[in-house]
Amino acid sequence: MNTSLAWLPADEFTRILDGIPDRHDRNKAFADAARINTLYSIMRAGSGHIGSSFSAADTVAWLLLEEMRSPFAGDGDIYFSSKGHDAPGLYSALIALGALPQEKLHQLRRLGGLPGHPDVSIPHMHANSGSLGMGISKAKGMILANRLTGVNRRVYVLTGDGELQEGQNWEALAGAVHRGLGELTVIVDHNKIQSDTWVAHVSDLGDIEAKFAAFGWGVLRCDGNDAHELDEAFRLREKEHAGKPAVIIADTVKGAGCATFAATSMPDGEWRYRFHSGAPAADDYLGAHRELTTAVDTLLARHGLAPLTFSHADTAPPAKATGPRLPEVYGRALAERARTDERIVALDADLVLDTGLIPFSETLPERFVECGIAEQDMVSMAGGLASRGLLPFVHSFSCFLHARPNEQMYTNASEHRKVVYVGSLAGLLPAGPGHSHQAVRDVSAVGAIPGLVVLEPANSAEARAAVGFCAETDASVYLRLVSTPVPDEAEALGAEPLATGHGRVVRAGGRTVAIGSGPVVLTQLLRAADLLAADGVDLTVVALPWLNRVDSGWLSALAADTDDLFVVENHYTHGGQADLLARALLELGAERVASFTGIGLTDVPLCGTEAEVLDAHGLSAERLAARIQDRIRPATGS
Known part of the structure; x- marks a missing residue:
């Protein structure tokens, strides 16, 4: 069944920018109009990150409209997102300003279109995202290069708050102060939710202001969904912290802009934020679209302007494949095995929903360890658990699990610690998120680790058999799990007893x-x-x-x-x-x-x-x- 989706053409954004003289109202109207197009592009694609795009929309609008010097010129200021999930929102803003072709709005997560995460092949995208925590370091390198080439460019980097659990962020801070990188401003999109649940429940960051200040950074804080406060924060940044790097902790709401997606609307006691990724249901889309349209029309009316005029596209939602998902099958099998094998401990890197660990976390909470976005810490922790006779099963997306903690995996092997590494989202599919999430080099990265066996099951029966193999073998195992639904042809193959190398x-x-x-x-x-x-x-x-x-x-x-x-x-x-x-x-x-x-x-x-x-x-x-x-x-x- 086709769904009629509404989007705003570029001339509507021009009308907002030209017709609203008050820059705070203008910023709000632009941000909400960009949210409308972000929602459209995600609905059309069938997937994308609404919550993160919406929480950052006001900050992105302020930077592009008011703060940056010549953001689209070759020697202008630089902005990029380190967290990456907000790419659909950034694309919408760039399209609205004519920095990307308008037709790209209809090509999110399509071949030759706009990737699901930032990619430098797209104009004005200055850095790719990958395993989190790289952005501040990249910005430092850009600034040093600017200085060497005699270019004066300010660099703005957006990070997530959950992203700050990654250690590379903290490695980067001292060097920025040591070199006096006053061109660098980091904005923390402090929406309090990482992936699906609350940062404080996963791995609490504590006093972020004090931590940045302890490294010598200038620190400011504001409501990141309020243009007035953003304005004041950036003015104070230049007045009080010129000559040194500064961070603006922007308190935001995940899904900000409309009650439908706002995390403040989560029911009491609900642990999972439902709009981190994926396209919303039709009713949620229609409700959010009405809310956002009303908000923009109200601002337009305040300045004597006519309501928004939309273009429409009838589009069928992408067909969803059916079939079992191996992480879910695996997770149930692991929980069942752990009930009788008290050695088993499960560790997760902020992906409990996607790695199939909800059954384990609910039935055996005392043996479940949520490590947050900190894969190196998690893998070394697993080595410590193994040293005391336990059997740790370590979980993340394959793209993150094989790469960032690779040295830690090798050290575990050198200590002869048996650890089971379980990488979900393995391989080329799903292809919508883009190459940062497509694990297609993991076998080469871990396959040479001594004593480590790499195993990829083909279906539900083989995934269940793999859990038994992982528990019983003397070897460490890297279990590679495809996350897309298993097609009927593969599911029908069943399984035979697993014999290594056969x-x-x-x-x-x-x-x-x-x-x-x-x-x-x-x-x-x-x-x-x-x-x-x-x-x-x-x-x-x-x-x-x-x-x-x-x-x-x-x-x-x-x-x-x-x-x-x-x-x-x-x-x-x-x-x-x-x-x-x-x-x-x-x-x-x-x-x-x-x-x-x-x-x-x-x-x-x-x-x-x-x-x-x-x-x-x-x-x-x-x-x-x-x-x-x-x-x-x-x-x-x-």
């Missing part, structure tokens, strides 16, 4: 063989096999869930019946399963070696819908079938 044939065929792991790759291979069958190619599909282990005897038997071998992976081609198997095949020293092709990503993953991104990277069933057909030996016919 795979299984999931579609019997001829001497053309494709190996893969996980629900995304195996589903596309099974579909590719159907396409190839129509062309007379009988593809054998093999599931090998072990990404850094292979049994030589099993591989030798498979290779003996293979003419053309393809290894397809939801990962970069370097350092993944294909490299492992190619080396293993060479070391077998067989007289006859099958032709070998590795297929995977070769460039930074793209942002867009699942279908268009799989196809763009050559991992759709159609592209895989074509690649296999082109590569196989013409004489085999199979």
Whole structure:
């Protein structure tokens, strides 16, 4: 069913800017109009971060309209978001000011459009976001570069309050003072909620003002959703703290601008903020749209201007895939296992909803540790738990878990501590959030850690079996979980007992063989096999869930019946399963070696819908079938 969505064309923003002389009213009207377009773009995309975009909207408007010198010129002041979730709101403001083409408003999270998180490929986006906490350090480097090249540019960085749990923020503070970086202003979007719940309940920040001041920073505080207070804070910043870095702690409301999304409207006792990510329901959209429209129209009327005039687009919401989600299946299995295995402790990095840990946290709260946005701390803590005989299961998104605490993982291995690392949101999909959240180098990053096994289950049955394997094996494990719903083809494969390094044939065929792991790759291979069958190619599909282990005897038997071998992976081609198997095949020293092709990503993953991104990277069933057909030996016919 199509939904009519309303958006504001650029000339409506021009009318606001030209027709409202009072800059505080103008800022409020602009911010709320930008919220309307932010909401539109998220609804059209089917996903995005409303709460964070809305909490920062007034601050972003003030910076772009009043504070920054020539923000769109090559030598003008710089603003960027370190927290990144507010990208849809920043895009809307840039489009409203003509800094981005208006048609981009309709292309959030689409291939060739606007990525779900900041990316420097988009004009006026000065830094990418990734694992949080990098922004202040990046700003310091920009300022030093400006000084070396003789350019006087102020730099403004927006951070989240939950983001301040990351240690790199605090590493950055002393050096900024030491070098007298008076060009640097950090604004903390202090909306009190990180991801889905309250910062104070996850890992309380304490007295933020005192902490910044202790490093020698100038510190100010204001209501970040009030233009009058923002104005005063920035004036005081220049008057009282010139010549040194300063922070403005902007107290905001997550979802500010309308009661529908405002965290102040959360029911008593509700721990979860419902609008952190994803598109709202139709009723919530309509209610919020009415609230925001009324707010802007009221300001327009105050200055003798006509109400807003909208453009409309009838759009069907993106189809939502059905099927089990492996983190949820895994989480229930872990909680069940932990009831009888008292060694198990679960640690989480501010992603309890997305890592499937709600059942564990509710049934075994004494053995659940919420670490907040602090992966290095979490992984080292796990090493300490393991040193006392416990079995820690460590959880985050794969993109964050394999990278920032990589050294800590290696140290745990050097101490022979058994730890289970569980990375959700693994691989190319979902593609909407963009490359900062697409974990496609994790296998290469952790696969060489001594004593660590990398395992990727293909479906619910295999995920449940993986929990048992993780608990029973002597090895540490990196459990790689795809978070998108498992397609029917992969779910129907069931599971066999897990034996390290052994795979299984999931579609019997001829001497053309494709190996893969996980629900995304195996589903596309099974579909590719159907396409190839129509062309007379009988593809054998093999599931090998072990990404850094292979049994030589099993591989030798498979290779003996293979003419053309393809290894397809939801990962970069370097350092993944294909490299492992190619080396293993060479070391077998067989007289006859099958032709070998590795297929995977070769460039930074793209942002867009699942279908268009799989196809763009050559991992759709159609592209895989074509690649296999082109590569196989013409004489085999199979």
